[in-house]
Amino acid sequence: MAEQIARSAHLASTVLKTLSDEQRSLALLKVKEGLLKNKTEILEANRLDMEAATSQNLSSSLIKRLDLSKNDKFDSMCEGILDVSNLEDPLNKVTLATKLDDGLNLYRLTCPVGVLLIIFESRPEVIANITALAIKSGNAAILKGGKESLHTFQAMAKIINKILQDDTKVPKDAIQLISTRGEVSDLLSQDRYIDLVIPRGSNELVRNIKANTKIPVLGHADGICSIYVDEYANIEMASKIIVDAKTNYPAGCNAVETALINSRVVASEGFAEIIKSLIGAGITLHVVPELLKQIPAELLEATPGQFVEATESDFSKEFLSLDLAVKAVSSVQDAVVHINAHSSKHTDAIITDNQENADIFLKGVDSAGVYHNCSTRFADGFRYGFGTEVGISTNKIHARGPVGLEGLVCYYYQLRGEGQIAGEYSGAGGSRVFKHEKLDIGNLHL
Amino acid sequence: MAEQIARSAHLASTVLKTLSDEQRSLALLKVKEGLLKNKTEILEANRLDMEAATSQNLSSSLIKRLDLSKNDKFDSMCEGILDVSNLEDPLNKVTLATKLDDGLNLYRLTCPVGVLLIIFESRPEVIANITALAIKSGNAAILKGGKESLHTFQAMAKIINKILQDDTKVPKDAIQLISTRGEVSDLLSQDRYIDLVIPRGSNELVRNIKANTKIPVLGHADGICSIYVDEYANIEMASKIIVDAKTNYPAGCNAVETALINSRVVASEGFAEIIKSLIGAGITLHVVPELLKQIPAELLEATPGQFVEATESDFSKEFLSLDLAVKAVSSVQDAVVHINAHSSKHTDAIITDNQENADIFLKGVDSAGVYHNCSTRFADGFRYGFGTEVGISTNKIHARGPVGLEGLVCYYYQLRGEGQIAGEYSGAGGSRVFKHEKLDIGNLHL
Numbered sequence: 001m002a003e004q005i006a007r008s009a010h011l012a013s014t015v016l017k018t019l020s021d022e023q024r025s026l027a028l029l030k031v032k033e034g035l036l037k038n039k040t041e042i043l044e045a046n047r048l049d050m051e052a053a054t055s056q057n058l059s060s061s062l063i064k065r066l067d068l069s070k071n072d073k074f075d076s077m078c079e080g081i082l083d084v085s086n087l088e089d090p091l092n093k094v095t096l097a098t099k100l101d102d103g104l105n106l107y108r109l110t111c112p113v114g115v116l117l118i119i120f121e122s123r124p125e126v127i128a129n130i131t132a133l134a135i136k137s138g139n140a141a142i143l144k145g146g147k148e149s150l151h152t153f154q155a156m157a158k159i160i161n162k163i164l165q166d167d168t169k170v171p172k173d174a175i176q177l178i179s180t181r182g183e184v185s186d187l188l189s190q191d192r193y194i195d196l197v198i199p200r201g202s203n204e205l206v207r208n209i210k211a212n213t214k215i216p217v218l219g220h221a222d223g224i225c226s227i228y229v230d231e232y233a234n235i236e237m238a239s240k241i242i243v244d245a246k247t248n249y250p251a252g253c254n255a256v257e258t259a260l261i262n263s264r265v266v267a268s269e270g271f272a273e274i275i276k277s278l279i280g281a282g283i284t285l286h287v288v289p290e291l292l293k294q295i296p297a298e299l300l301e302a303t304p305g306q307f308v309e310a311t312e313s314d315f316s317k318e319f320l321s322l323d324l325a326v327k328a329v330s331s332v333q334d335a336v337v338h339i340n341a342h343s344s345k346h347t348d349a350i351i352t353d354n355q356e357n358a359d360i361f362l363k364g365v366d367s368a369g370v371y372h373n374c375s376t377r378f379a380d381g382f383r384y385g386f387g388t389e390v391g392i393s394t395n396k397i398h399a400r401g402p403v404g405l406e407g408l409v410c411y412y413y414q415l416r417g418e419g420q421i422a423g424e425y426s427g428a429g430g431s432r433v434f435k436h437e438k439l440d441i442g443n444l445h446l
Numbered sequence: 447m448a449e450q451i452a453r454s455a456h457l458a459s460t461v462l463k464t465l466s467d468e469q470r471s472l473a474l475l476k477v478k479e480g481l482l483k484n485k486t487e488i489l490e491a492n493r494l495d496m497e498a499a500t501s502q503n504l505s506s507s508l509i510k511r512l513d514l515s516k517n518d519k520f521d522s523m524c525e526g527i528l529d530v531s532n533l534e535d536p537l538n539k540v541t542l543a544t545k546l547d548d549g550l551n552l553y554r555l556t557c558p559v560g561v562l563l564i565i566f567e568s569r570p571e572v573i574a575n576i577t578a579l580a581i582k583s584g585n586a587a588i589l590k591g592g593k594e595s596l597h598t599f600q601a602m603a604k605i606i607n608k609i610l611q612d613d614t615k616v617p618k619d620a621i622q623l624i625s626t627r628g629e630v631s632d633l634l635s636q637d638r639y640i641d642l643v644i645p646r647g648s649n650e651l652v653r654n655i656k657a658n659t660k661i662p663v664l665g666h667a668d669g670i671c672s673i674y675v676d677e678y679a680n681i682e683m684a685s686k687i688i689v690d691a692k693t694n695y696p697a698g699c700n701a702v703e704t705a706l707i708n709s710r711v712v713a714s715e716g717f718a719e720i721i722k723s724l725i726g727a728g729i730t731l732h733v734v735p736e737l738l739k740q741i742p743a744e745l746l747e748a749t750p751g752q753f754v755e756a757t758e759s760d761f762s763k764e765f766l767s768l769d770l771a772v773k774a775v776s777s778v779q780d781a782v783v784h785i786n787a788h789s790s791k792h793t794d795a796i797i798t799d800n801q802e803n804a805d806i807f808l809k810g811v812d813s814a815g816v817y818h819n820c821s822t823r824f825a826d827g828f829r830y831g832f833g834t835e836v837g838i839s840t841n842k843i844h845a846r847g848p849v850g851l852e853g854l855v856c857y858y859y860q861l862r863g864e865g866q867i868a869g870e871y872s873g874a875g876g877s878r879v880f881k882h883e884k885l886d887i888g889n890l891h892l
Binding site: 010013014017018098100104106113114195196210211214216234237240241243244245248249336337340360362363364366367368369370371372373374375377378379382383384385395396397398400401402410411412413414415416417418419420421422423425427428429434436 | 456459460463464544546550552559560641642656657660662680683686687689690691694695782783786806808809810812813814815816817818819820821823824825828829830831841842843844846847856857858859860861862863864865866867868869871873874875880882
C-alpha cells in the first residue's frame, strides 16, 4: 500500500516536472476555483471536525484554529493559492553554462526534488498552501495532516484530485492525502520513491521522524536561539531585543532561549537595567549560580519567583515559555564557543556597537541565521521576503534557515553535443583539450 | 573515542570556517612544501606498503597504483595541492541580499558544510587531494583510506598535522586520519558532529554506509547509465557514442549499461549497423528475447558468444564490464519511462537529430545528467571544468552529478540591524511593513 502510494507519486512527479510554469500556474487557478465552487461541501466536512473537536473537549484555541467558516478564512485560503502561483517560477533556471568544446555545451538547470512527504498540523487551510507549494515547484506531494481536521482534509483532497484530473495537465497522483500514522511510518521506508520528508509540527514529531527514516528530512526539531550582549552593546537596545525575542511569541522556534551577557556588562550598571527589563516583561530567568550572586538584592527580593538557579540542561532547552537561561561569558569568542556547543543551529544574535566583535560573531557562529542588533524573531520566510515558507531548516546541507520554494528544488545537468565521445579527449585516450569557456547565462533560452 | 574524534573535528571546523581564503591557501602552500621536504620519509613508508602488498600477492595493477615513487607521481601529487588552492574561493559568496527595512539588511552567504567523513580507496595521492579540498572549502575532514596504503597515509597525515599546527592558522584537528573499519562504523553514529559522509569506493561500500548512518551521504552506489537511440538518430553517431560509452572505461560509473533502441530503428537497416559496431568493439549484448529474433542470423552466428538472452535484472545492473543490456522501445516517451524506472539517476543520453524528441528526453529523464548526442563518459568533474571532483552524486538534494568544491558548501543568513524588533512589524503586533527590496549583489563587500 505504502509502496503503491509512493510509486504513483513518483510517476506523477516525472510528468509534473515536464510541465511549464504556465501549466502549473493554470492548474493552481483551477484548484482555487474548484475549492471556491465547492465551499459548501468543504464547510460541511469542516463542521463535522468542529463537532468532533467540541465533543472531545479539545481546547477552545484549537477549535478556533479548526474553524474554516469564520470571517474570510475560506476565501483567503483560496487567495493564498494564487499568491503562491504568482511567485517567480523556481524551475528551469540556468545556473551554470560552460562551453566544454565547440558544439558541446554544459548547462545546469534547477529542477524539482521529486516526491515530498509532508506532515503538518491541523489547520485546515495548510493543505491548500502545501498543494500550491508542491505544484508550483513541480514536486509531487504525499500529505498527512493533523487528525482533528481529517474530514476537511478529505473533502478538500477529493476536490483537488478531481480538478487536477479533469481540468489540468497535473496528474491527480501528484497530490495524495493519507490519513493514518501507520501509513506515515510505512512511507518513511519508501526511500526509493520519496525524496524529501518535511515534518511541520512538534519537536517530538520531528525527532521521531528523523530517527525512523533514511529519506532526507527538511526541518528542525529544536529552536534553541541565543542572544549575546557584548561588552560594547547598547544596553537599551539589548533589553528591548531580548524582551521581543522572548515575549513576542514564546512558542515560536525563533524565540530566544538563552541570554549570554559579557562579564564587563555584568560588572556595569547596565546589568541591572537588563535584568529589570526582562523581569518587567514577565520573564523567568534561569541564572547560573555565580551570576545569580551578582544580581542586586532588591531585584531578587522584589520578584523572587522570577529567579531560578539554572542547571546545565537549561542551556540546551527550548522552553517554549517565558523562561530564559542566563549566564555570563568573558568575550565574544566565548559566546561563539558556547553557542556552537549548545545551539540547535537555528538563529543566534549579537548585540554590539563594535563592528569587529560583530564580525567575529557573524563569521564564527555555526547557525542558519546569525544576526547583529536585531531580534531572532525575524527568522521567518515571510519576513525574509520569500512570499511563503515550507519550514525552517536546521540541516547543514541543501537548505538552511527559512525555506521558500527554492528549498524544494535542486538541479541537473544537460550536456548538448554533436556526436562527441570521451575517447577523443585528452585524459581518456585522445588529444582534444576541453575549452571550459563560461557562457553568458543572461541570454540563454533553453 | 569516535565521539572524541568527531567533536574535535567539529571544534576545528568552527575555527577553520572563520579563516580567509588567503589563510586557507597559505596553509595549503605550507602543506605542499612540508610534504616535499619530507619526501624521503613518506617514500620509506610507501615502500613498507609496497612490500606488504607484494608479500600478500596483491594484483600487479593494485601494486602499481600504490607506488608513490615512480616517475613524477610524488611531485605531481604536491602540485595538485596548489591546483586546488588556486581554484576560486567557494566561501563567503553573497548569493542573496534584501533590504527588509531601512537599516535591516538580509544577506545569504556560502559557508562550509562543517565536518566531512571521507572514505576513499588506496591510491596514496588521494589523501593530499582530499586534504586540499577540505581546507580550501573550509571543512574539517576525518579521513579513512584503503588499508593497503596505511603506512603511507599515516606518514603523510603525521606531517600534515604537524605543519598545520606549527605553520598555519588551520587547527591540526581539521584533518584527522583514522585507520580501522571499526572506527568508521563508530563515527557513522556521530551525527551530532559529522555533517556529511563522502564514500569513494565500491558499490558495496557505499550501500553499506548509506544503510548504517543518519548522516547525509554524498555519492553514488550504482552508475546505471542508458543511451536511447531515437527514431531520428544518426546511426553512425549512435554506434560511435555507445561504443565509447561502453568501452572507454567499462569500470567507470559513467559507462553505459543499457541501450534502448527505437522500434523503427530496429525495423531499419541501421539496426544491423549498430549491432555490428557493438560486436566489433568486443561488447557482449544481453538482448531481450523478442529483439534477439530480429538480429540478422549471420551476425548471431558469427560471434554467438557475444549474444546473451537478457533477463529483467540485466536492466538494473551495473556490469562494470564489456556487457550491455539491449531492448527496443516504441517512443522517446517509453525510453523516458524505462529510464526513470531503472536508472540510478546518474547520467543518461539520447541520440537524435529531432530537437523535439531531444527536449522531451532532456526534460523528462530524472537523472543528474541528461545528455543529447554525446557520450555518458563526459560525466566527470574535470571534464565539466570544476578543476577537481569530490565524487559523483546520485542524491536528489544538495548536490547532483559531478561534485566540485561547490558541493562542499552550503549557506547561512546574516541579518544586520540597528535594534529592530519583530513586534514593531505588521503580523507580529506592530504596524511597520517590510520593504523587501532586492539589493545589488555585485557591489557588496561584507
